[in-house]
Amino acid sequence: MHEHYADAIADPDCIRLAPDLVCLRFEVMKVRSALGAVRHLLDTGAVRPGDTLVDSSSGIYALALALACHRYGMRCHIVGSSTVDETLRVQLEVLGATLEQMPPSDDLMLDQNRRVERVGRLLLENPGFHWMRQYHDAIHYVGYREVAEQLDREVPTGPLTIVSGVGTGSSTGALGCYLRAAGRDVELVGIQPFGSVTFNAEHTADPDMIIAGIGSSIEFRNVRHELYDRIHWVSFEYARAGAVALLRDSGVFAGLSAGAAYLAAGWEGGRTAGRTVVFLAPDTGHRYVRAAFAAHAHVPGIADLSPHEVADSDGIALPWSVADRKALSASWRDPVPVAARAPSGSL
Missing domain, CATH: 3.40.50.1100 (Rossmann fold)
Incomplete structure (x- = not known):
């Protein structure tokens, strides 16, 4: 029995949507x-x-x-x-x-x-x-150790591709670190909004962007750029299409960052066989009802949506772009000093 409501909702539900697609669904991820x-x-x-x-x-x-x-x-x-x-x-x-x-x-x-x-x-x-x-x-990496251990238990042995908003870097970065330390073959794929400085898209803008939690106009030092293999930039309209499709396809009612991740996860799954793609749904869709779901009848399906593949940050453009992280910049340094990283033994 849980001692507190926070303990009860801290761990996600692993939901298999397809043989090679898993949704890691949180009520409140952080x-x-x-x-x-x-x-x-x-x-x-x-x-x-x-x-x-x-x-x-x-x-x-x-x-x-x-x-x-x-x-x-x-x-x-x-x-x-x-x-x-x-x-x-x-x-x-x-x-x-x-x-x-x-x-x-x-x-x-x-x-x-x-x-x-x-x-x-x-x-x-x-x-x-x-x-x-x-x-x-x-220190915000520490709590995700339990999530990584749960995912390692529940998803069969084999290569993983984890897709989620980069945000402050703690959730995706921590999962990548812990699972790689456990010996799993992990590709880490981050989602960004246009205009975010985190992966050099500050020269772009999305006038409808309301998914600020997955990117930033200021530097987040918890983001360790070298952990990521690929980055997707997704517009509000495409994230909304993904969120509506996720609810329609699976019954999972989640927010806009989950919609963007679902969209990107579908593209990632079509690239290589033999990998299980896990995408994170960090919160429910309740606070996005008016902005994202109310006009669902007019939201296009996602089957025909595909990203623009770019070789460098200059090519990033709406409504959806993707690039290998190494192609974006060879000059990024790890922004988290060694002394500031998670406590010994946690990563």
Whole structure:
């Protein structure tokens, strides 16, 4: 029996959609990451019960950290994106977390910069706060060890291709690290929105982009570029088509990043035989009903959609592009200093 709701939803469901296609479906994916990080901070004495943990979030991490704080008796303060909706606000309030939400903005960079600046001011005003640094502290890799072990148990021995949003890098990066360390043959495929700086697509723009959680207008030092084999850039329209198709094909009701991953997973599965493709669905589709699902009758199917294969970042273009990571840049360095990586023995 689980001791807390956060424990109950932390682990995903493995759903086989086809012989060589698996959906790793989470209710709130970053709960596993937040639980692992907070538990490690408490175990090492970096924080104590009752301390205030603070971070910035566009949605999923806010609820994940609030639940982890509720689980371990911590206070939680979130500097939230303008995309945080009423459903999430109410949950945060009832859980005892406090939320500062940025004013509405159509500019992803402005929204993220405002949040980062506000966190900086909070830390100056409240030196006892602990900044979780979900974008930069590799402690967030730790919690995904259990997910990697579950996937290793449930998916038969053989080569894997893991497809998911890059985001802060912790989920996909950690799964790749742990599974490779366990001896699995893993290809790691990341999903990005247009405009994200993470893999050099800042010169592009998607006017309808509302999937900020899978990319960034600022550098995420938790992203270890060398872990990834291929990158897909997917527009809002194509991600929406993928999300609707995923629900229609399988019954899985998931968000826009899951839709983008489902779309890319289908293309990846058609490239090579003998690999099981696993794509992540990091949250449910409830907060995307109006933006993505309400007009489902007018959303095109995905059977005829295919990406534009590019040789370098200059070729990245809407609505869907793909490139081998090595072709994008030979100059990327590992942005996570060795001393900042996950604790010894965890990777």
